[in-house]
Amino acid sequence: MACGLVFSPGDYGDSPPPAPEDGAPSPDAAPQAEAGPTDASRPSTRVLLFAGRRDAVPGEPNAVNVAETMRTTLSASGELGPWTFDVSPPSAAAWSRAAFVGETLLLQSSSAVVQAPLADGRFDAGWAPLPFRSGVPEGFMRGWIVSDAGMTAAGGQAEGAFTTNVYVAPFDLRDGGIEPWEESSSKLVKARGDVTLVRAGAFLYAIGGRDNGATTAPGRDEVEVARFEADGGLGAFEATTRLADPNADAAAFRVLFPVAAAGAGHVFVLGGQTNASGELSDVALAAKIDDATGKLGPWVALPKLPAPMSSAAALVVGDRVLVFGGRLEESQTDGVLALSIAPDGSFGASWAKIGALPAPRSGLAAVVY
Numbered sequence: 001m002a003c004g005l006v007f008s009p010g011d012y013g014d015s016p017p018p019a020p021e022d023g024a025p026s027p028d029a030a031p032q033a034e035a036g037p038t039d040a041s042r043p044s045t046r047v048l049l050f051a052g053r054r055d056a057v058p059g060e061p062n063a064v065n066v067a068e069t070m071r072t073t074l075s076a077s078g079e080l081g082p083w084t085f086d087v088s089p090p091s092a093a094a095w096s097r098a099a100f101v102g103e104t105l106l107l108q109s110s111s112a113v114v115q116a117p118l119a120d121g122r123f124d125a126g127w128a129p130l131p132f133r134s135g136v137p138e139g140f141m142r143g144w145i146v147s148d149a150g151m152t153a154a155g156g157q158a159e160g161a162f163t164t165n166v167y168v169a170p171f172d173l174r175d176g177g178i179e180p181w182e183e184s185s186s187k188l189v190k191a192r193g194d195v196t197l198v199r200a201g202a203f204l205y206a207i208g209g210r211d212n213g214a215t216t217a218p219g220r221d222e223v224e225v226a227r228f229e230a231d232g233g234l235g236a237f238e239a240t241t242r243l244a245d246p247n248a249d250a251a252a253f254r255v256l257f258p259v260a261a262a263g264a265g266h267v268f269v270l271g272g273q274t275n276a277s278g279e280l281s282d283v284a285l286a287a288k289i290d291d292a293t294g295k296l297g298p299w300v301a302l303p304k305l306p307a308p309m310s311s312a313a314a315l316v317v318g319d320r321v322l323v324f325g326g327r328l329e330e331s332q333t334d335g336v337l338a339l340s341i342a343p344d345g346s347f348g349a350s351w352a353k354i355g356a357l358p359a360p361r362s363g364l365a366a367v368v369y
Helices: 037-041
Strands: 045-054 064-074 084-086 095-101 104-109 113-119 143-145 150-158 161-172 182-187 196-200 203-207 223-227 238-240 259-263 266-270 284-288 313-317 320-324 333-340 352-361 365-368
Touching: 045 095, 045 104, 045 313, 045 352, 064 352, 095 143, 095 365, 104 143, 104 365, 143 196, 150 196, 150 203, 196 259, 203 259, 203 266, 259 313, 259 320, 266 313, 313 365
Parallel strands: none
Antiparallel strands: 045 064, 045 365, 064 084, 095 104, 104 113, 143 150, 150 161, 161 182, 196 203, 203 223, 223 238, 259 266, 266 284, 313 320, 320 333, 333 352
């Protein structure tokens, strides 16, 4: 994720290119070489960002959901372009995933999916809901967009016990809906709920979660991997390297709702909650993917995030990991962070703040197009 000032795209207008802040973190590791002809000829990457939640203003007791669509670019040399605004999603929500199915953009929250056709990078017909025809079949179960075929959910709670069940709900874009949830033959290894799913090529990773319904339940450190078959079906999940924090003598890193991303041959787990009561983490980890099996190598400690956070958006773009906004302990942040990835697979020594959102936001989802 009362009277008061409410922000909307019209409140911002288009923003100028971000200026460096006094005391901002220095660029990562070794200095970047100046852009040469090759960099100059490479097009910028276009980024769509959907915001979800803003800080409360006087008169409001809590942070408030918003509906915003923002655009920017990332140059080949790592510079963030100005922000512009586009047609807002049809509802205000804390978003968790954005993805393309053909030329249709899908945007999901924990309980809803909306769609918009995107032709040549522009919204031509606006947004429309993509309603579920049945609710998730178990408690503590979260659906995720992980393929062109539909939603997937893994783990939940039924009859008071946590399960290993996996369900899929196919997209029906022609009729504008999502088919009822169907149980898959695939199963998790460890029974748990609130599992985060992230896809990397042919592999699907089930990360963290909980196996305790208490409000103080700790997160889990399990990570499992399954392969998508040629027909789009999902194979069995297998255990792979558990989350561990090398900065804490390789102690288990137990997490709920981390910011998860995949790219550059790695899975990234950034921040999130250490327990169900909402205690946040600043731990950032990466693990290398085995191309043949999908199994993960040891978790490598990335530089810690500037503050404990969750509900950010993360993308891997070329040789950088990007983090947009996020929820802090007491507020949202407007920071846009970047961490460099070297050709040898090593990572930069610190997160660099390369810009700022038009205003502090969390509940974010991002996609390149």
